[in-house]
Amino acid sequence: MRVIIKRIASAIPVLALVSIMVFLMLQLLPGDPATVILGEEATPEAVEAMREHLGLNKPLIVQYFDWITKVLQGNLGESLVDGTSVNQLIMERLPATIELALGSFLVALLIALPCGILSAARPNTFADHLCSFISMIGMSIPHFWLGMMCIIVFAVELGVLPASGYVPFFDDPAENLKSIILPVVATGFRESAILMRMIRSSMLEVLQSDYIRTAKAKGLSEMTVLFGHALKNAMIPVITTSGIMLAGLLGGLVITESIFNIPGYGKLVIDSVFNRDFITVQSAILVSAVFVVFINIAVDLLYAFVDPRIRLGKEGNS
Amino acid sequence: MAEAVLKIKNLCVDFLDDHTIVPAVSDLSIDIFPGETVGLVGESGCGKSTTSLAIMRLLDTNNARISKGSIELHGQDLTKLSEKEMQRIRGKEISMIFQEPMTSLNPVYTIGRQLTEGIVLHQGVSQKEAETIAIDMLQKVDIPRPEIMMKSYPFELSGGMRQRVMIAIALSCNPKILIADEPTTALDVTVQAQILDLMNSLRDELQMAVILITHDLGVVAEICKYVYVMYAGQIVETAAIDDLLNDPLHPYTQGLLNSMPDRWQGGDRLYNIPGTVPLPGTEIKGCKFADRCEYCTEKCRQAPPPLVRLDEHRSVRCFRSAGTQ
Numbered sequence: 191m192r193v194i195i196k197r198i199a200s201a202i203p204v205l206a207l208v209s210i211m212v213f214l215m216l217q218l219l220p221g222d223p224a225t226v227i228l229g230e231e232a233t234p235e236a237v238e239a240m241r242e243h244l245g246l247n248k249p250l251i252v253q254y255f256d257w258i259t260k261v262l263q264g265n266l267g268e269s270l271v272d273g274t275s276v277n278q279l280i281m282e283r284l285p286a287t288i289e290l291a292l293g294s295f296l297v298a299l300l301i302a303l304p305c306g307i308l309s310a311a312r313p314n315t316f317a318d319h320l321c322s323f324i325s326m327i328g329m330s331i332p333h334f335w336l337g338m339m340c341i342i343v344f345a346v347e348l349g350v351l352p353a354s355g356y357v358p359f360f361d362d363p364a365e366n367l368k369s370i371i372l373p374v375v376a377t378g379f380r381e382s383a384i385l386m387r388m389i390r391s392s393m394l395e396v397l398q399s400d401y402i403r404t405a406k407a408k409g410l411s412e413m414t415v416l417f418g419h420a421l422k423n424a425m426i427p428v429i430t431t432s433g434i435m436l437a438g439l440l441g442g443l444v445i446t447e448s449i450f451n452i453p454g455y456g457k458l459v460i461d462s463v464f465n466r467d468f469i470t471v472q473s474a475i476l477v478s479a480v481f482v483v484f485i486n487i488a489v490d491l492l493y494a495f496v497d498p499r500i501r502l503g504k505e506g507n508s
Numbered sequence: 509m510a511e512a513v514l515k516i517k518n519l520c521v522d523f524l525d526d527h528t529i530v531p532a533v534s535d536l537s538i539d540i541f542p543g544e545t546v547g548l549v550g551e552s553g554c555g556k557s558t559t560s561l562a563i564m565r566l567l568d569t570n571n572a573r574i575s576k577g578s579i580e581l582h583g584q585d586l587t588k589l590s591e592k593e594m595q596r597i598r599g600k601e602i603s604m605i606f607q608e609p610m611t612s613l614n615p616v617y618t619i620g621r622q623l624t625e626g627i628v629l630h631q632g633v634s635q636k637e638a639e640t641i642a643i644d645m646l647q648k649v650d651i652p653r654p655e656i657m658m659k660s661y662p663f664e665l666s667g668g669m670r671q672r673v674m675i676a677i678a679l680s681c682n683p684k685i686l687i688a689d690e691p692t693t694a695l696d697v698t699v700q701a702q703i704l705d706l707m708n709s710l711r712d713e714l715q716m717a718v719i720l721i722t723h724d725l726g727v728v729a730e731i732c733k734y735v736y737v738m739y740a741g742q743i744v745e746t747a748a749i750d751d752l753l754n755d756p757l758h759p760y761t762q763g764l765l766n767s768m769p770d771r772w773q774g775g776d777r778l779y780n781i782p783g784t785v786p787l788p789g790t791e792i793k794g795c796k797f798a799d800r801c802e803y804c805t806e807k808c809r810q811a812p813p814p815l816v817r818l819d820e821h822r823s824v825r826c827f828r829s830a831g832t833q
């Protein structure tokens with residue numbers, strides 16, 4: 191419990207720093223938000239009035255505090271393009287991205303765990319080589335190509351799954367699942383490759399260790415040794431990779447979303463950048479950062495859960 | 509005399525490195541009787557751990573194999589058993605304590621869990637009963653406050669405590685045979701003495717046979733009845749401990765004894781045997797010890813000396829000492 195509070199407390203300065211960096215970064219971008227709203231042909235007077243209205247003539251530090259105060263109150267601002275609330279924009283886009291990210295992550299785990307464990311338990315056998323081959327494919331095939339192949343095979347040729355688009359879960363669960371299968375499998379397959387290599391090498395190392403020999407010497411079966419003794423230890427380094435991976439998925443599914451034409455978070459950010467919709471970009475990036483921070487906290491908690499040395503606060507001296 | 513519990517006959521173990529066969533243990537024969545401790549002594553790298561892992565059938569099947577010989581436990585040849593059948597022997601009939609107490613326990617599970625799982629497996633009792641047995645066992649190995657120990661993790665214990673836990677795990681199912689592979693090498697001297705005492709008294713209490721593997725003749729002198737001296741994968745001398753200490757026959761045994769600090773005969777430096785153990789796979793035509801032996805003759809270089817039996821408990825692999833020169 192103490193660990194949790196400590197972790198959350200230490201996240202606050204990180205988030206503050208991120209918010210400042212996001213804010214400053216956007217100041218460096220060329221273009222003027224007032225022009226974005228009014229269009230290129232606006233008179234200088236109108237632009238000046240708009241700047242005044244948006245508070246752009248105040249000192250940077252005041253602008254920052256205006257923005258961050260509103261954010262802390264739960265108001266992410268209004269889009270410069272059409273004035274819709276950024277909260278609403280994000281809420282519209284987030285479900286699809288979260289579903290895609292978690293789905294891909296799950297697929298990656300479902301492929302990587304059994305394959306990684308199997309190839310570590312039977313190194314240099316046919317099964318091991320097959321798994322290596324699969325992960326090699328996952329790593330080397332361009333992701334967009336795999337996505338398009340999936341569309342061609344399953345949507346165009348076989349016609350069993352929709353080629354693109356997204357149906358929200360609460361509109362129609364069955365259609366929702368159909369619409370995310372292809373993107374989730376395509377992304378999950380790619381992500382599984384690295385995870386599989388990680389799990390294999392971590393597992394191989396653990397299987398060489400003295401305590402595994404002890405476990406075998408007790409007369410435990412191979413299954414008990416693998417899953418009861420090796421797996422938990424082997425997962426410790428894998429947890430970090432998984433966390434980074436999940437964070438990446440939540441923030442960066444732009445390619446998947448474009449290929450499958452899914453109105454997700456990544457697309458929102460990209461579109462806003464192209465539209466010079468500063469406020470939306472700024473707030474959306476901040477929300478992503480919050481996600482990343484929370485995933486990191488979750489990773490740390492998971493560590494503590496898996497490894498008693500951390501849970502009992504002895505990380506340094508054992 | 510009672511039946512031997514374990515009869516190892518002409519055991520040969522090979523390592524397979526890149527398709528070349530490297531013999532690591534050759535023609536090793538040992539008989540072990542209930543309630544007695546035999547020592548297996550030799551320098552680092554002479555194949556002691558390999559031998560013990562071979563008995564447990566825990567050699568890495570990818571690069572090691574038992575190429576010849578038999579290991580009979582009550583007349584049943586372990587080398588012929590399947591992996592499943594071996595699992596019923598390990599931990600129940602034959603247990604093992606390892607060289608490295610610091611790394612031999614699983615860091616992420618409690619002592620209680622690591623101790624009870626073997627008991628549940630081999631004795632078919634419930635988790636609750638296993639816990640009672642486990643606490644009993646921890647008491648036997650002189651661990652204070654065993655109930656608390658059950659909930660502790662290995663990193664919370666000292667090396668000596670961990671080794672006691674290892675012994676408790678090894679003995680929890682009353683095995684007939686305990687293989688202790690350098691159980692005290694990694695511990696400091698006082699703890700070492702305690703652990704040896706403990707093993708001695710538990711052996712008497714449980715009527716086990718113990719194979720004590722060590723490179724330290726001092727340890728052997730303390731608790732073993734018979735000693736097997738090993739060199740480069742072979743037995744070079746066997747004897748009752750007193751005979752060995754009073755009258756070592758093989759030059760290697762003499763060297764080992766002379767290099768014991770408390771037998772040090774004076775002079776500037778502690779004696780040590782010149783040279784090192786030949787690596788497994790080194791091509792040697794004659795006696796494997798020839799290069800390091802002060803009595804080496806032409807004959808020793810030409811043919812390997814056989815292990816000659818001198819009386820019931822005594823044999824030696826040396827032309828000179830066996831009187832066949």
Ligand SMILES: Nc1ncnc2c1ncn2[C@@H]1O[C@H](COP(=O)(O)OP(=O)(O)OP(=O)(O)O)[C@@H](O)[C@H]1O
Pocket residue numbers: 523524525530532550551552553554555556557558559568571572723787788
């Ligand atoms: N998997 C392996 N492949 C090839 N050679 C090996 C392998 N394992 C061990 N050896 C070699 O076999 C020899 C015997 O090793 P072993 O571990 O049995 O020695 P030991 O007598 O137990 O030594 P120590 O006192 O250091 O524990 C050593 O020279 C070692 O390098």
Ligand SMILES: [Mg+2]
Pocket residue numbers: 556557558607689690
């Ligand atoms: Mg050894």
